[in-house]
Amino acid sequence: MKKSITLTVNGTAHTIEVEPRTLLVHAIREILNLTGTHVGCDTSSCGACTILIEGKSAKSCTVLAVQANGKSITTVEGLATAEGLHALQEGFHLNHALHCGFCTPGMMLRAVELLEKNPNPSEEEIRWGISGNLCRCTGYNNIVKAIQYASAKMEGRELPSTEPEFV
Amino acid sequence: MIAEPFNYDAPSTLDEAFAMLEAHGDEAKILAGGHSLIPMMKLRFSSPTHLIDINRIPGLAYIKEEDGYLKIGAMTREVDLEDSDLIARKYHIFKDATHLIADPQVRNFGTIGGNLAHGDAANDHPAVMLALGAEVEISSKEGKRTVPIDEFFFGFYTTAVQPGEILTEIRIPAASGKYGSAYYKVERKAGDYAAAGVAAMVQLDGNGNCVKAGIGLTNVNPLPMRASRSEEALVGNQPTDDLIELAARYASEDCNPSEDLRGDEEYKRHLVKVITKRMLKLAIERAQNA
Ligand SMILES: Cc1cc2nc3c(=O)[nH]c(=O)nc-3n(C[C@H](O)[C@H](O)[C@H](O)COP(=O)(O)OP(=O)(O)OC[C@H]3O[C@@H](n4cnc5c(N)ncnc54)[C@H](O)[C@@H]3O)c2cc1C
Ligand code: FES
Ligand code: FES
Numbered sequence: 001m002k003k004s005i006t007l008t009v010n011g012t013a014h015t016i017e018v019e020p021r022t023l024l025v026h027a028i029r030e031i032l033n034l035t036g037t038h039v040g041c042d043t044s045s046c047g048a049c050t051i052l053i054e055g056k057s058a059k060s061c062t063v064l065a066v067q068a069n070g071k072s073i074t075t076v077e078g079l080a081t082a083e084g085l086h087a088l089q090e091g092f093h094l095n096h097a098l099h100c101g102f103c104t105p106g107m108m109l110r111a112v113e114l115l116e117k118n119p120n121p122s123e124e125e126i127r128w129g130i131s132g133n134l135c136r137c138t139g140y141n142n143i144v145k146a147i148q149y150a151s152a153k154m155e156g157r158e159l160p161s162t163e164p165e166f167v
Numbered sequence: 168m169i170a171e172p173f174n175y176d177a178p179s180t181l182d183e184a185f186a187m188l189e190a191h192g193d194e195a196k197i198l199a200g201g202h203s204l205i206p207m208m209k210l211r212f213s214s215p216t217h218l219i220d221i222n223r224i225p226g227l228a229y230i231k232e233e234d235g236y237l238k239i240g241a242m243t244r245e246v247d248l249e250d251s252d253l254i255a256r257k258y259h260i261f262k263d264a265t266h267l268i269a270d271p272q273v274r275n276f277g278t279i280g281g282n283l284a285h286g287d288a289a290n291d292h293p294a295v296m297l298a299l300g301a302e303v304e305i306s307s308k309e310g311k312r313t314v315p316i317d318e319f320f321f322g323f324y325t326t327a328v329q330p331g332e333i334l335t336e337i338r339i340p341a342a343s344g345k346y347g348s349a350y351y352k353v354e355r356k357a358g359d360y361a362a363a364g365v366a367a368m369v370q371l372d373g374n375g376n377c378v379k380a381g382i383g384l385t386n387v388n389p390l391p392m393r394a395s396r397s398e399e400a401l402v403g404n405q406p407t408d409d410l411i412e413l414a415a416r417y418a419s420e421d422c423n424p425s426e427d428l429r430g431d432e433e434y435k436r437h438l439v440k441v442i443t444k445r446m447l448k449l450a451i452e453r454a455q456n457a
Contacts, residue, residue, distance in 0.1 A: 042168055
């Protein structure tokens with residue numbers, strides 16, 4: 001039997017009908033048509049489906065839509081504002097932190113919570129903090145740099161160089 | 168992957184939850200963090216017809232010391248243990264363990280009650296609870312009962328929790344005096360289950376003798392395992408390097424690892440020996456500094 005639930009996604013409330021077994025990621029992608037949230041592994045391993053529920057990063061392939069009833073959700077579509085890109089989006093863009101881009105929305109949403117809890121993380125804390133997100137393309141170094149860039153920008157510190165390093 | 172159809176309820180009190188459990192018998196399952204159950208339902212290894220989501224019942228998540236116990240509410244998330252000052256000051260073993268459990272997103276959801284109630288020897292908290300000598304509070308319509316952790320795990324995915332019951336609290340004898348604890352597991356990659364893991368707790372007296380010892384092993388036995396012979400060797404004695412070596416050897420001999428993708432039997436026994444030694448040393452060092 002379908003249930004009526006309300007999800008506030010990126011500030012807009014949506015009331016939708018879902019089966020209890022509908023996964024949150026499918027409600028977001030297929031009912032709300034917000035396809036920035038990806039499905040990679042479908043087994044809670046890769047982090048491509050990461051979103052924020054009440055500010056906490058979550059793998060939306062492992063959450064039922066009904067569990068999120070009444071909650072506030074942020075997806076990648078909610079990061080940029082009228083003023084422009086989010087510091088993390090700018091960091092990923094300037095530091096070449098994506099190739100195919102499949103992992104990027106999940107990486108960025110995970111990094112939002114990481115920086116919220118730890119505004120100036122060490123490299124190790126960043127690497128450990130994104131250990132639930134896989135990237136098959138970049139080798140992670142530029143993702144770490146992008147998060148360091150966003151940390152500096154959000155904290156008002158001097159911005160690190162975004163010149164590529166050739167080693 | 169989509170689970171088989173089921174009905175879903177999210178009661179707001181324990182009494183409502185008990186009534187729903189009673190109505191649906193063993194067709195019903197409790198949904199806590201969902202990070203073991205939902206993957207199993209998606210794979211259709213588990214197909215309950217009713218899910219009773221206890222996330223909206225207030226008062227089931229807390230970490231506090233009271234009446235000589237560390238009390239942890241069943242719905243306490245891994246991330247709450249990671250962020251707790253009390254845990255960071257006195258119960259290092261949880262800091263060690265949560266750091267190695269899954270990944271940050273999973274830790275935002277997974278609960279300590281679910282980690283135990285899942286009844287999987289691959290999970291990390293069972294061994295921690297064995298080492299700490301925990302007891303588990305199980306509640307039902309009839310009231311509450313307390314089960315020592317040594318009588319909690321029955322078999323693969325089976326525990327002392329019966330249909331109609333909800334695990335509500337975990338109680339651990341509070342740390343006092345020269346008390347130290349530590350956990351480590353070897354994992355193939357960040358977020359993986361243990362190839363082998365060891366939880367250790369020691370209590371020392373004023374002369375540095377070991378008066379209490381607890382050692383639990385992860386994923387090297389069909390059930391979460393207490394290394395009893397190792398504990399007995401330590402208690403009443405000065406924990407010298409030779410004695411620690413002996414205790415570690417006993418643990419590696421007494422466990423029953425099976426060969427899988429994470430390694431063969433010999434490798435896992437070797438891991439148990441090395442990690443037991445290291446965790447005993449770390450727990451002793453922490454006890455000396457307590
Ligand atoms: C990618 C990934 C990696 C993981 N890695 C690890 C790891 O390294 N180490 C580790 O220990 N775990 C790991 N886990 C498991 C994770 O920690 C789970 O969250 C945990 O095992 C179960 O807790 P839960 O709250 O999610 O329980 P759920 O999935 O909600 O429930 C699990 C079972 O317990 C029952 N149950 C839950 N709570 C109660 C209760 N209060 N009373 C009665 N029954 C209850 C449910 O009915 C169900 O049968 C991993 C999970 C994932 C997805
Ligand atoms: S799709 Fe959810 S973790 Fe991979
Ligand atoms: S950019 Fe391709 S997976 Fe990360």
